[in-house]
Amino acid sequence: MIKIEYLEEIDAMNAAIYPGSFDPMTLGHLDIIKRASIMFDELTVSVLDNKAKNALFSVGERVSILKEATKDLPNVTVDSFNGLLIDYARQKSIHISVRGLRAITDFEYELQIAQTNRKLSNGELDTVFLTTSLEYAYLSSSSVKEIAAFHGDISQCVPDFVAELVYKKFRVVE
Numbered sequence: 673m674i675k676i677e678y679l680e681e682i683d684a685m686n687a688a689i690y691p692g693s694f695d696p697m698t699l700g701h702l703d704i705i706k707r708a709s710i711m712f713d714e715l716t717v718s719v720l721d722n723k724a725k726n727a728l729f730s731v732g733e734r735v736s737i738l739k740e741a742t743k744d745l746p747n748v749t750v751d752s753f754n755g756l757l758i759d760y761a762r763q764k765s766i767h768i769s770v771r772g773l774r775a776i777t778d779f780e781y782e783l784q785i786a787q788t789n790r791k792l793s794n795g796e797l798d799t800v801f802l803t804t805s806l807e808y809a810y811l812s813s814s815s816v817k818e819i820a821a822f823h824g825d826i827s828q829c830v831p832d833f834v835a836e837l838v839y840k841k842f843r844v845v846e
């Protein structure tokens with residue numbers, strides 16, 4: 673029988689992190705959050721504070737959006753992190769990372785991240801993939817920004833309050 677030490681930490685097993693850029697959170701992200709919040713007792717949605725990426729929304733704004741969108745999900749906490757995900761997960765004693773898979777094109781990138789995290793953490797951080805619901809499979813934060821930049825309709829991509837914030841950003845930028 674294979675014995676995996678960390679699986680004995682029952683409390684920790686019931687917690688997961690959903691990390692990402694969330695710039696901005698889309699309905700696809702929200703779909704993953706809702707489904708993961710049913711699977712795990714505690715879900716921490718955490719925004720990567722990546723200084724290298726040219727983000728539309730600040731980390732604080734992205735956290736606020738996620739908090740507003742998840743306010744009716746009592747077991748969901750929103751946070752941010754910088755540095756390596758494995759270090760952040762270790763600090764929080766969380767052993768599962770949740771990621772959404774939209775299409776085969778996501779797979780190579782996600783496989784690489786998942787395997788790197790498992791290797792670097794000596795097996796302490798594993799990844800659970802949820803396949804994105806089909807109606808959101810085409811969605812990405814990048815396409816939402818691009819559509820909005822050209823005054824296109826993003827009402828089917830993000831919650832209404834997020835759409836307003838995205839359009840506002842582009843009005844300010846212009």
Ligand code: PNS
Pocket residue numbers: 691692693694720755756757758784785788789
């Ligand atoms: O929403 P994204 O941009 O696809 O999310 C990517 C994310 C945040 C999950 C990934 O970039 C990440 O975990 N970055 C933190 C740095 C890290 O741990 N890198 C090692 C894995 S390659």
